[in-house]
Amino acid sequence: MDRSGRPRLGFIGTGVVATALARGLTDAGYPIAAVHGRNRRRAQALVAGLPGAILAPSRQDVVDAADIVVLAVSDDAVAHVAASVRWRPGCAAVHCNGAASLDLLRAASDGGAEVGVLHPLQSFANPDQAGRLMRGSCFRVEASSERLRALLEEMASAVGGRPFVLGADPTLYHVSAVLASNYLVALLDLAASLWTEWGATPEDGLRALLPLVRGTIENIDALGIPAALTGPIARGDAGTVERHLAALRALAPHVMPVYKELGLRAVSVALAKGTIGSEQARRLEEALGSPDALSGESEGGAGCA
Numbered sequence: 290m291d292r293s294g295r296p297r298l299g300f301i302g303t304g305v306v307a308t309a310l311a312r313g314l315t316d317a318g319y320p321i322a323a324v325h326g327r328n329r330r331r332a333q334a335l336v337a338g339l340p341g342a343i344l345a346p347s348r349q350d351v352v353d354a355a356d357i358v359v360l361a362v363s364d365d366a367v368a369h370v371a372a373s374v375r376w377r378p379g380c381a382a383v384h385c386n387g388a389a390s391l392d393l394l395r396a397a398s399d400g401g402a403e404v405g406v407l408h409p410l411q412s413f414a415n416p417d418q419a420g421r422l423m424r425g426s427c428f429r430v431e432a433s434s435e436r437l438r439a440l441l442e443e444m445a446s447a448v449g450g451r452p453f454v455l456g457a458d459p460t461l462y463h464v465s466a467v468l469a470s471n472y473l474v475a476l477l478d479l480a481a482s483l484w485t486e487w488g489a490t491p492e493d494g495l496r497a498l499l500p501l502v503r504g505t506i507e508n509i510d511a512l513g514i515p516a517a518l519t520g521p522i523a524r525g526d527a528g529t530v531e532r533h534l535a536a537l538r539a540l541a542p543h544v545m546p547v548y549k550e551l552g553l554r555a556v557s558v559a560l561a562k563g564t565i566g567s568e569q570a571r572r573l574e575e576a577l578g579s580p581d582a583l584s585g586e587s588e589g590g591a592g593c594a
């Protein structure tokens with residue numbers, strides 16, 4: 290611990306999360322003792338912005354210099370990296386993998402270290418926007434001791450985050466995050482790709498769709514679900530949905546499965562909103578789940594995944 294009683298932090302890994310956390314925690318007054326990364330140039334660049342931090346020649350030097358070592362490496366590398374160093378009682382190993390629990394750090398706990406998880410529930414595509422995005426984000430915290438849990442909660446709060454303990458296996462929690470974030474990107478990629486059907490580019494499509502996406506997110510934030518749902522399914526306009534399906538069958542059959550799956554979910558949301566009744570729901574579900582639509586999809590959809 291430093292003179293203020295704050296833990297000395299070490300980082301193994303120099304990617305986007307290591308950079309975001311190290312910069313944010315430095316700004317919040319935490320001492321960063323040492324950083325090590327496979328890519329020396331990136332490690333040097335990170336250390337240059339962290340007053341007092343040293344560029345550690347090896348992972349072991351980070352462990353030896355720090356009270357809490359953040360293993361901010363790719364998910365699949367965490368266990369291997371943890372097993373590649375000697376741990377000691379009194380220090381802690383922490384990973385940032387949202388889908389995994391403490392068992393990834395068995396090597397560290399076998400070596401006498403406390404172990405924990407600090408998972409920012411946020412999408413960091415580059416470190417420069419990460420500081421802003423961390424503020425207000427939830428951070429899943431898990432630890433082998435109350436002491437470490439409290440320290441990790443303080444770290445999350447110090448960067449403007451909202452720490453919480455899940456108290457369950459984190460795999461489905463991570464599925465939820467992937468659906469809400471990564472699959473939103475995939476969905477917009479699919480939506481924008483349709484613009485090539487009339488000679489525009491996917492980039493044109495994305496630029497046109499983004500204000501719609503922002504408006505939808507604002508509605509979800511202000512009104513919640515189901516109130517935020519609009520569009521043909523919320524209105525019960527089955528004729529429009531049937532026209533969509535006919536066009537997809539003819540021009541873009543690969544989009545049918547996702548359109549129908551999410552459409553069926555939207556029917557449930559519309560029912561919960563109360564803007565359609567059971568008869569309209571039945572007609573929509575028939576269109577979205579009908580064997581006719583399915584056979585049309587397979588006729589034209591040799592490329593369907």
Ligand SMILES: NC(=O)c1ccc[n+]([C@@H]2O[C@H](COP(=O)([O-])OP(=O)(O)OC[C@H]3O[C@@H](n4cnc5c(N)ncnc54)[C@H](OP(=O)(O)O)[C@@H]3O)[C@@H](O)[C@H]2O)c1
Nearest residue numbers: 302303304305306327328361362363364366385386412413
């Ligand atoms: N990005 C996000 O939005 C986000 C959000 C929440 C949590 N997380 C979690 O944060 C952790 C780090 O993710 P990231 O997004 O920061 O990844 P990243 O930017 O790709 O950085 C990964 C880091 O791990 C290092 N690394 C990869 N394989 C390694 C190995 N076998 N041995 C040693 N180092 C290795 C890389 O070194 P090189 O530079 O040499 O390749 C790099 O420094 C992951 O557990 C991830 O699940 C990420």
